[in-house]
Amino acid sequence: MTTRANVNGEHTTHPSHYQTSHYSSSSSSSASFKGCCCCLFLLFTFLALLLIAVVLVILLVIKPKKPQFDLQQVGVQYIIVTAPSDGPTSAYLSLNISMIFTAVNPNKVGIKYSSSGFYVMYKGVPLGKATVPSFYQPANSVRTVETRVSVDKVDVMQANALDLVKDATLNDRVELSVTGEVGAKIRIIEITSPRVQVSVDCTIVISPRKQSLTYKQCGVDGVSV
Structure with a gap:
């Protein structure tokens, strides 16, 4: 300056x-x-x-298509229903079953499935949960995934207890539902698409006397065993 x-x-x-x-x-x-x-x-x-x-x-x-995820087989190790001697105001159910799901990928690219859980229920009462870990499925392929549900003396109370004891002792058919959702993402050149929900909604019937599966229905088609 x-x-x-x-x-x-x-x-x-x-x-x-x-x-x-x-x-x-x-x-x-x-x-x-x-x-x-x-x-x-x-x-x-x-x-x-x-x-x-x-x-x-x-x-x-x-043109990606929605994958299919279905309950293919059910193996029964045991199912036991017991009720207190003072009256069936409650009933206890012990269960050990294996389930095999079939995943079908009809696309030209691979699919990444996230970890999923499937609930086994009696008349809306949750008995146990089966977990399927995350996995990758290549294009145009079919893959089987096995999981297991094991519960010990689940307490089914009040009206459901009466129905459970009747189904097990008189009718020899315990009807259970298997429900859950699988999250799937299509992978394209290391890029994953938004999550797509694949629902599983099945009904299975087990005979306590035979300790085996007698009926399975997923969607609209029923299969007697």
């Missing part, structure tokens, strides 16, 4: 050449930084739109 006297003897202050160039350099750097950020933003936006367009084109080409 320099000070000079004018013709009247008054002193005026003028910014030095260094300060002027400093202000100009700062303004230029700020404009350059803003321009760089704008270019990066536009580049990332373009790449994101390009990726979305590629995925959409691939989806239109392969």
Whole structure:
């Protein structure tokens, strides 16, 4: 900064050449930084739109289909129903069964299944839960997954207890439901699609006397064993 006297003897202050160039350099750097950020933003936006367009084109080409996940077989190790001697106001059910599910992937790409749980219930009362771990299924393939439910003396109370004792001792048929959902995601070039829910809703009938499965129904088709 320099000070000079004018013709009247008054002193005026003028910014030095260094300060002027400093202000100009700062303004230029700020404009350059803003321009760089704008270019990066536009580049990332373009790449994101390009990726979305590629995925959409691939989806239109392969036409993904919903996978199938069904209860194929049920093996009965044992089923035991006991009631207190003072009257069936409650009943206890012990159960050990194995279940084999069949996963069908009709797509041209692989599917990633998340860990899932299936509930075994009697008249809406949960008895136990079977867990299927997560797994990957290749394209156009069929895979079997086995799981097991084992419960010990589950207390079924009140009206359901009366029905359970009657079903086990008189009718020799205990009807159970197996329900749950499987989360599946289609994988395309290391990119996973949004989660798709595959529901499982089956009815199985077990004979306590024979200790075996006598009926299985999933969806609309029933199979007698």
